[in-house]
Amino acid sequence: MKKIKVIDLKPGMKFTHAVYITPTNMLTGPETPVKSEDIERLKRWGIKEVETSGEIIEGVDYSFDEKKKEMHSDSDLVREYKKLHKIKHKIMIHYQDSIDELNKIISDVKNDRHINNMKIFNISTDLISEVISNSPIFIYLASKICDKNDYLANHLLNTAIFSIIIGHLVEIGSKNLINLAASGLVFDIGMAKIPQSILRKTEKLEPKELNIIKLHTIYGYKLLIKDSNFPSEIAAVALQHHEQFDGNGYPRKLKNDQIDLFSRIISIADTFEAMTKKRSYRSEFLSYEAMKNILNQSKHKFDPKLIRIFLSNMSIYPLASLVKLNTNAVGMVIGANKDKPLRPVIKIIIDEFGDKVSQDEDKFFDLIKVPDLFITSAVDESEYNIDIFSLI
Numbered sequence: 252m253k254k255i256k257v258i259d260l261k262p263g264m265k266f267t268h269a270v271y272i273t274p275t276n277m278l279t280g281p282e283t284p285v286k287s288e289d290i291e292r293l294k295r296w297g298i299k300e301v302e303t304s305g306e307i308i309e310g311v312d313y314s315f316d317e318k319k320k321e322m323h324s325d326s327d328l329v330r331e332y333k334k335l336h337k338i339k340h341k342i343m344i345h346y347q348d349s350i351d352e353l354n355k356i357i358s359d360v361k362n363d364r365h366i367n368n369m370k371i372f373n374i375s376t377d378l379i380s381e382v383i384s385n386s387p388i389f390i391y392l393a394s395k396i397c398d399k400n401d402y403l404a405n406h407l408l409n410t411a412i413f414s415i416i417i418g419h420l421v422e423i424g425s426k427n428l429i430n431l432a433a434s435g436l437v438f439d440i441g442m443a444k445i446p447q448s449i450l451r452k453t454e455k456l457e458p459k460e461l462n463i464i465k466l467h468t469i470y471g472y473k474l475l476i477k478d479s480n481f482p483s484e485i486a487a488v489a490l491q492h493h494e495q496f497d498g499n500g501y502p503r504k505l506k507n508d509q510i511d512l513f514s515r516i517i518s519i520a521d522t523f524e525a526m527t528k529k530r531s532y533r534s535e536f537l538s539y540e541a542m543k544n545i546l547n548q549s550k551h552k553f554d555p556k557l558i559r560i561f562l563s564n565m566s567i568y569p570l571a572s573l574v575k576l577n578t579n580a581v582g583m584v585i586g587a588n589k590d591k592p593l594r595p596v597i598k599i600i601i602d603e604f605g606d607k608v609s610q611d612e613d614k615f616f617d618l619i620k621v622p623d624l625f626i627t628s629a630v631d632e633s634e635y636n637i638d639i640f641s642l643i
């Protein structure tokens with residue numbers, strides 16, 4: 252019997268005779284390729300060598316064949332991801348410029364000045380084309396960025412980004428999309444009028460304080476329609492975005508189609524955005540958990556048709572979120588397969604042996620093409636000390 256080091260085994264290698272882990276425990280039969288799962292299992296068990304009385308069957312680059320079968324670097328979603336990776340810094344600058352603009356507008360509102368609605372429409376128009384063509388990076392930014400000092404500006408911009416994605420998916424038309432995005436940029440502007448002492452409170456709010464917060468819908472509506480001349484459909488979103496599909500929302504307990512389409516869209520975007528962020532009374536949810544929570548609430552709170560479209564296109568594991576696979580490898584979601592929310596396209600960040608994969612290495616899996624590979628859980632990037640922004 253000849254000993255073979257496990258580190259020398261490559262997926263797809265074949266031997267003329269069976270390969271054994273112990274004299275009675277066979278790894279693989281004669282002329283049967285060694286699988287990557289076999290090698291992974293041996294490494295997990297701490298086995299350093301296996302034995303065979305056979306010879307390696309030479310002449311074929313097995314590892315290449317095996318990789319070709321499993322990797323999907325040539326898929327459209329992977330190509331799109333690589334294109335985005337090159338322009339992310341430009342996008343980040345655009346994102347920050349929009350935050351600066353929104354902060355100026357918020358400061359105007361705090362100082363009882365009206366909002367220059369042209370500024371909002373300019374941000375909205377610029378944002379739409381960028382979000383539609385570069386949605387994975389924007390989804391990442393909108394799910395992750397929340398500066399405590401720029402809280403309201405971040406919340407407005409991120410909600411506008413998610414609402415553009417939903418509006419585009421439901422094909423509301425280009426003029427409507429501009430108004431929808433503008434609604435996302437101002438829908439919560441009434442919060443600028445709520446005392447900071449209430450907003451920054453870390454203890455549970457008193458009913459009286461909650462009622463004061465609820466007034467932001469009315470403040471926002473008045474501000475937009477009376478003081479700043481926004482179209483009524485945009486101002487209505489400020490008033491309606493806390494209404495719920497089953498009639499249990501506020502301030503007017505509207506239900507179903509009594510709630511405008513824009514408000515039904517912004518309500519989903521607003522809730523998803525808020526759930527992915529840290530709050531004084533709870534830590535942030537992973538995007539995956541936020542998605543699950545939305546799904547649980549969808550029966551009564553949101554328009555079920557819109558939720559279905561949002562979920563089927565975002566994937567249960569949203570773009571740029573991290574997931575663990577059944578091989579123990581950790582990957583980042585880089586593309587969603589429509590109608591298969593549990594089987595997105597993954598870029599492997601940490602391989603099945605716990606080693607970090609370099610950014611230049613093309614290790615992609617399209618999970619609809621690999622039935623035996625599946626996601627076991629969503630994971631938090633801080634657990635693995637991974638800087639996601641460097642990867643997207």
Ligand SMILES: [Fe+2]
Nearest residue numbers: 439467492493
């Ligand atoms: Fe609100």
